[in-house]
Amino acid sequence: KQEVTQIPAALSVPEGENLVLNCSFTDSAIYNLQWFRQDPGKGLTSLLLIQSSQREQTSGRLNASLDKSSGRSTLYIAASQPGDSATYLCAVIYNQGGKLIFGQGTELSVKP
C-alpha cells in the first residue's frame, strides 16, 4: 500500500531557529512530491513541487529535498518566524492520474 508518513506530528520552536520537517513514502516510484501549508480553518497552499528527476527545490527561506531511493523528503525552513506557524503537509503522486497521497501533516508552532 502506498503510504506517506510525516514525523513529527507536532513541533514547537523559538523564533529564529532553523528546522527540518520530514516526509517518508513507502513506494519510491513517485512522479512528483509537493509540500503544502495549511493554516487553521483554511485551504492548502502549495509551497514547493519536486519532480522525480529533481533532488531539491528552493523558494525563499524554504528548501525541499527529495531522495527517491530512500523514500524520503525534507522541508528545511531557515530563520523561522511566528508567521510560519501552520500545518505542513507532504503529498506524492505516483502516476499521471494526478491523485495526491497525503501525509498526516506536521503542526508547527514558532514562538516569539
Added chain:
Amino acid sequence: NAGVTQTPKFQVLKTGQSMTLQCAQDMNHEYMSWYRQDPGMGLRLIHYSVGAGITDQGEVPNGYNVSRSTTEDFPLRLLSAAPSQTSVYFCASSRTSGGAWAKNIQYFGAGTRLSVL
C-alpha cells in the same frame, strides 16, 4: 484571478438531505478534483476529472456524484447525506503539460465545512 472558489463555506444538513458543493476555477485548468479531510485520516480523493465530460472515481467515491460540463466548474453532489459525510471538502485544480498534469502544482480552494446531523 480568483483561483479556485468553493461555495458554500459552511453547511449543515440533516440525514437524507441532498446538496451540491460548488467548485469553480478561472485558470483554465483541465484537471480538477475533490478531496475530503478528516481528523486522523488526512486528505482522501473522492472524484477527479481530466477535462470537460470526463470524470473518474478516487479512493472514497461512495455517496458522491460529479459531472464536468465546462472546464471551469466541477460540482460535487451528495445524494443522500449521512453523518459519515461530515467533513471538510476541498476542490483542487491544475493545468496540464501535454497531458502530463501530474507535473504541475495543484491549487486548492478554501474548503467547505459540512456537518450532517
